[in-house]
Amino acid sequence: MTTALIYGEFAAREAAGESPAYQNLAVAVSRDAHLIGLLDTLPPAKRQPNLLFAAGRFLGAPVTDPPAFLEFAAANWERVAHEIRHRATQTNEPARCAVLLPLLAALPQPLALLEVGASAGLNLFPDRYAYRYGDHVLGDGDPLLDCALTGTDPPQKLPEVVWRAGLDLNPLDVTDPADAAWLQALIWPEQDDRRERQRAAARTVAADPPLMVRGDLVDDLPALAAKAPADATLVVFHTSVLYQVPADRRRAFTDLVRTMRAHWISVENPTVLDHAGLPNPPDERLHNVLALDGRPLAWARPHGEALNWFGDRP
Incomplete structure (x- = not known):
């Protein structure tokens, strides 16, 4: 499954009905070729939506504003990628x-x-x-x-x-x-x-x-x-x-x-x-x-x- 499809699937099956913000954000990421390309430089296990979005939130990214998030992620990719590489989705619910x-x-x-x-x-x-x-x-x-x-x-x-x-x-x-x-x-x-x-x-x-x-x-x-x-x-x-x-x-x-x-x-x-x-x-x-x-x-x-x-x- 491509990274774009992973984000589309996340929007439809996980975020739908649970988080409108993450549903909209996942759809936006799935359609952004530049960010998908950046994500594809990471190991497959590090491309997941929850990890990207959490790293963004941890760094202060506007996760409720998809265009602003895409801009933040592209402009701060080295910082975002660092958090993604060094952290995991340890949700602990x-x-x-x-x-x-x-x-x-x-x-x-x-x-x-x-x-x-x-x-x-x-x-x-x-x-x-x-x-x-x-x-x-x-x-x-x-x-x-x-x-x-x-x-x-x-x-x-x-x-x-x-x-x-x-x-x-x-x-x-x-x-x-x-x-x-x-x-x-x-x-x-x-x-x-x-x-x-x-x-x-x-x-x-x-x-x-x-x-x-x-x-x-x-x-x-x-x-x-x-x-x-x-x-x-x-x-x-x-x-x-x-x-x-x-x-x-x-x-x-x-x-x-x-x-x-x-x-x-x-x-x-x-x-x-x-x-x-x-x-x-x-x-x-x-x-x-x-x-x-x-x-x-x-x-x-x-x-x-x-x-x-x-x-x-x-």
């Missing part, structure tokens, strides 16, 4: 915990959580947040995470987490001003609720920092997993991470995690992991696949706002 919770609550307790691609670790605290699935509210923490759940009953309890660790090539620190600013820049312009949700989750992380390890998802996973307490159920999980990993390393990771004495929860784009026999998604918008130990169970919206269950009940 805590609301994704709402799609993980039905599985986490159903596994044998207590849990040891190990997140691959953990960013700042906001998704390592599913036991500390509050959840609302329709009329069903669970927990009393902050933030309150809303998720439209269909196809199964909402979880009735929070998990018991006794150990939590994150593995990332570039772990972020919520107490570092630059890292905090980058996390905020990754949130789409109109989504003030996500911005405040992230701030609330960051306060939880800052009060009780998890073990964060800088490392590779294949080379360094076994050593970190070995630190988990033996009397807890180890859960290795990741959300919207593997699309950034080259195919050969992705295969090495999935081969490795299948051999570990752990449960494996993935929430990834259906093009990233090979799940045979998937039903059609609920609509034309982008949905990820929630899977347990390689078995697909539900369609999940990328920011945790909806979960459509089609597999065995947890």
Whole structure:
């Protein structure tokens, strides 16, 4: 798929109905041959819309004004490209915990959580947040995470987490001003609720920092997993991470995690992991696949706002 088509697809399937600003901006980029040419000088994994737009926001670009953004990006390309090359889309949306919770609550307790691609670790605290699935509210923490759940009953309890660790090539620190600013820049312009949700989750992380390890998802996973307490159920999980990993390393990771004495929860784009026999998604918008130990169970919206269950009940 060409870079122009990637931006057109992003506008139609991801930003549509979620962010008018990014929908309009993605369309404008897809039609700008000069900026497309500049993007094509970057490695393929670095050409993605979320990364370009976040780098622009981080540098003060006017993302709600497409012509002005195109002008800014062209005039400041070296600065923009530097941020793109040295950063990643570590969105770290805590609301994704709402799609993980039905599985986490159903596994044998207590849990040891190990997140691959953990960013700042906001998704390592599913036991500390509050959840609302329709009329069903669970927990009393902050933030309150809303998720439209269909196809199964909402979880009735929070998990018991006794150990939590994150593995990332570039772990972020919520107490570092630059890292905090980058996390905020990754949130789409109109989504003030996500911005405040992230701030609330960051306060939880800052009060009780998890073990964060800088490392590779294949080379360094076994050593970190070995630190988990033996009397807890180890859960290795990741959300919207593997699309950034080259195919050969992705295969090495999935081969490795299948051999570990752990449960494996993935929430990834259906093009990233090979799940045979998937039903059609609920609509034309982008949905990820929630899977347990390689078995697909539900369609999940990328920011945790909806979960459509089609597999065995947890």
